[in-house]
Amino acid sequence: CGLFVGMVLSLQLYYTLAKFGGTAALGTVVALSLFRELGPVVTALLFAGRAGTSMTAEIGLMRATDQLSAMEMMAVDPLAYVVAPRFIAGVIAMPLLACVFNALGILGAHAVGVSWLGLDNGTFWGNMSANVEVWSDLVNGVWKSTVFGAVIALIATFQGYTTPPTSEGVAYATTRTVVSSSIVVLALDFVMTAFLM
Structure with missing residues (x-):
């Protein structure tokens, strides 16, 4: 996805910048758009x-098949054993995935801008750096x-942990995870951009 986002971004921006004589930028x-x-x-x-x-489906199925109840009966805390590792994994994985996305996006932009549209390679990298x-x-x-990783992991684990113990409940929980996470990510993006700029 990062590769194709970078490619289409480069293609669109090249012709927009060409109107102002700024293709060197x-x-x-x-890079700024991606980062x-x-x-x-x-x-x-x-x-x-x-x-x-x-995450939601795994934890929801554990709820539906009474695995979480069995853990509680054995004095094993499901929050520490099931929820916490998934939350920590989400917090760690998201920045790494975003870095890979950015790197592939820049490579896609380079492929279109330099190889296809004929922009100078040194100009592309020099202005960026x-x-x-x-x-x-x-x-x-x-x-x-x-x-974003923390919020998505929190929403996903909460939806899975509190889902009704039925197959229909798990299906609704996974849908709620995607919808809630998407809205919260876009809202948080605005708030964080306002404070970080």
Whole structure:
């Protein structure tokens, strides 16, 4: 997904920048768009749809088949044994996935901008490295993706843990996970952007 987002971003921005004679800024604009917004947000939406629903379904099925009740009967805390590892995994995995998304997005933008549209390779990389700040751009994107991972994991585990113990309940819980996570990610993105800028 990152590769194709970078490719289409490069294609769209090249012709827009060409109207103003600014095609040399293509690498910078693509990198800033990916690092600040598109990388963390699109990765979070994909993460919610794939990993979030998986977490909800796993925990929900454990609820439906009385595995969580059996743990409680054996004095094993299901929150510590089932929920906490999934939450921690979500917090760790999201920034890593966002970094991979960003890297592939920039490679896709490079392939379209340099190989296809004929932009100079040195101009693409030189302007990008000169204008992208590590702390204000890269670290803020990683910080956003960490928060998104925590929120998605929290929503997914909560929906799975509190789902009604039926197959229909698990299905509704997975749907609620995707919808709630998507809305919260987009709302949090606005709030975090307002505070980080």
